[in-house]
Amino acid sequence: MKLKAEHEWVTEGYVIGFMTNRGVVLDLDNMKFKKAKWLAQKLCRQYKLEGYLLIKSSEKNYHVVFNRYLTWKTITKIIFSQYEALRWAVFQMPHGYLTLRISRKNGKNKPKILLKIGKTDKLIKDYLEVYETFKAF
Numbered sequence: 807m808k809l810k811a812e813h814e815w816v817t818e819g820y821v822i823g824f825m826t827n828r829g830v831v832l833d834l835d836n837m838k839f840k841k842a843k844w845l846a847q848k849l850c851r852q853y854k855l856e857g858y859l860l861i862k863s864s865e866k867n868y869h870v871v872f873n874r875y876l877t878w879k880t881i882t883k884i885i886f887s888q889y890e891a892l893r894w895a896v897f898q899m900p901h902g903y904l905t906l907r908i909s910r911k912n913g914k915n916k917p918k919i920l921l922k923i924g925k926t927d928k929l930i931k932d933y934l935e936v937y938e939t940f941k942a943f
Contacts, residue, residue: 824871826904829871829929830872830904836866850924856925857930858872859921873929885904908936908940
């Protein structure tokens with residue numbers, strides 16, 4: 807059985823991820839930087855998410871980590887309101903948490919932090935602690 811390209815599983819080594827059920831994180835694939843930044847800014851303002859990290863995970867792929875802690879119900883409401891995140895959300899939600907890659911994967915480099923906007927004292931702090939702990943991977 808051949809896997810579809812949009813479901814890229816780990817084919818070599820291992821992957822380290824940041825997992826949370828305490829706040830909004832997004833995996834935005836096949837998107838220009840300008841749109842990823844616009845979406846992060848829009849959500850941050852609309853839901854008072856205090857701040858965000860915009861991270862480049864690979865070419866035309868981005869991660870966003872928002873600062874504010876939220877309930878799982880609110881997290882799912884926000885994520886499912888975003889067309890760009892629906893496919894990823896469908897795969898993440900049954901687990902009861904969200905996961906973003908923080909290590910290399912299948913020859914792709916470790917995600918690189920591009921922007922740090924607003925407050926960073928809650929979920930962003932949690933993410934950065936894990937990111938720094940595993941920076942060699």
